Amino acid sequence: MKNLLVVLTFLLAMVSLVQAQDKKAPASPKVTVESPDKNIKIVYGQPAKKGRVIFGAEGSNSLEKYGKVWRTGANEATEVTFKSDIMFGDKMVKAGTYTLFTIPGEKEWSVLLNSTLGQWGAYDYDKIKGTDVAMIKVPVSSTKTPIEKLTITPSNSSIAIAWDNVTVSVPIMKHGS
Numbered sequence: 001m002k003n004l005l006v007v008l009t010f011l012l013a014m015v016s017l018v019q020a021q022d023k024k025a026p027a028s029p030k031v032t033v034e035s036p037d038k039n040i041k042i043v044y045g046q047p048a049k050k051g052r053v054i055f056g057a058e059g060s061n062s063l064e065k066y067g068k069v070w071r072t073g074a075n076e077a078t079e080v081t082f083k084s085d086i087m088f089g090d091k092m093v094k095a096g097t098y099t100l101f102t103i104p105g106e107k108e109w110s111v112l113l114n115s116t117l118g119q120w121g122a123y124d125y126d127k128i129k130g131t132d133v134a135m136i137k138v139p140v141s142s143t144k145t146p147i148e149k150l151t152i153t154p155s156n157s158s159i160a161i162a163w164d165n166v167t168v169s170v171p172i173m174k175h176g177s
Contacts (some may be wrong), residue, residue, distance in 0.1 A: 004096055012161050015173060020047040020122055023069065024139070026046070026048040027048075027074075028045040028046055028048070028073075028074030028080045029045070030043065030044070030045055030075070031043070031044055031152075032044075033152065033153065033154060034154065035155055035156050036152040036155065036156055037138075037156045038083065039082065039083045039084055039086070039156070039174065040080065040081070040082055040083075040154035040159065040172065041080070041081040041083075041151075042077060042078065042079070042080050042081075042087075042100070042152050042159070043074065043078065043156055044073035044074075044078035044079075044150070044152055045074030045075035046073065046074065046149050046151075047073065047074040047077075047149070047150050047163075048149045048150075049146060049147075049148050049149070049164055053102050053164075054163055054164035054166075054168060055106075055164060056111075057077055057106075059095045062082065064096075064104055065104075066104055066105050066106055067103060067104075067160040068103065068104075069079035069100055069101050069102075069112075069122040069125045070101065070102050070103070070122055071101060071119070071121045071122045072100050072102045072150075072161065073150060073152070073169070074100060074150075075120070075121075076118075076119065076120055076121075077099045077101065077120070077121065077122065077150065078099065078100040078112065078121055079097055079098065079099055079100065079121040080096040080097070080098050080099075080100045080154075080159070081096070081098075082094075082095050082096065082098075083095055084099075084174055084175070085174070086115060086172055086173065086174055087171075087172065087173040087174075087175055088110075088134045088136060088170065088172060089134070089136030089138070089170060089171055090136070091133075091134035091135075091136065092126075092175055093113060093133055094126060096115075097111070097117060097118065098113040098114060098115060098117075098133060098170050099114040099115075099116060099117055099125050100112070100113060100114075101114060101122055101125060101151055102161065102168075104166075105139055105140070106140065107135050107139065108138060108139050109137070109140060109161075109168045110133050110135055110136070110137050110160075111136050111137075111138055111161075111168070111170050112134070112135045113132065113133050113134040113136070114128060114129070114131050114132050114133065114137075115131045115132075115133050116131045126157070136168060136170060138168045138170055139168070140166055140167070140168055141166070141167045141168070141169075142165050142166065142167075143162065143165050143166070143167055146165050147161070147162045147163050147164060147165075148162050149166075150162075150163040153162065154172075155172075156172075156174055157171065158170060158171050158172055159172055
């Protein structure tokens with residue numbers, strides 16, 4: 001009887017521990033942001049720097065390599081929804097939801113919109129790159145203070161992506177404006 005009581009107490013403690021772990025915030029929480037005019041909505045997994053080197057050359061210990069396609073977030077690939085037709089840089093893009101990928105570089109990034117939704121990471125990008133709808137190259141700006149969490153900020157005229165010591169900005173304009 002004493003052994004049964006010990007086993008039951010142990011099992012109850014384990015169930016409580018597992019439930020407590022399930023309630024912890026995810027390492028890269030899902031974030032939803034909108035532009036002030038509500039024309040742009042972005043949903044992305046928000047990773048943190050956590051002392052890591054984020055961007056660097058192939059062969060470095062960086063998390064994301066220059067010249068390699070990145071999902072621009074964590075977990076599922078980032079999705080961008082435009083409620084009206086827009087100019088994405090100099091490319092006209094129809095209203096709708098797209099997957100956002102980037103190819104980081106030391107001095108400029110390629111920012112891509114792809115019509116294939118539901119991607120996990122960028123692992124299958126080579127299979128879906130034929131469904132890209134727009135690609136623009138934008139210059140890199142350096143920040144003086146590292147940005148701990150990836151931050152994607154849509155405004156009425158741009159989408160800014162900032163993390164670690166890097167910021168890029170993609171010009172956006174409602175089509176016909």
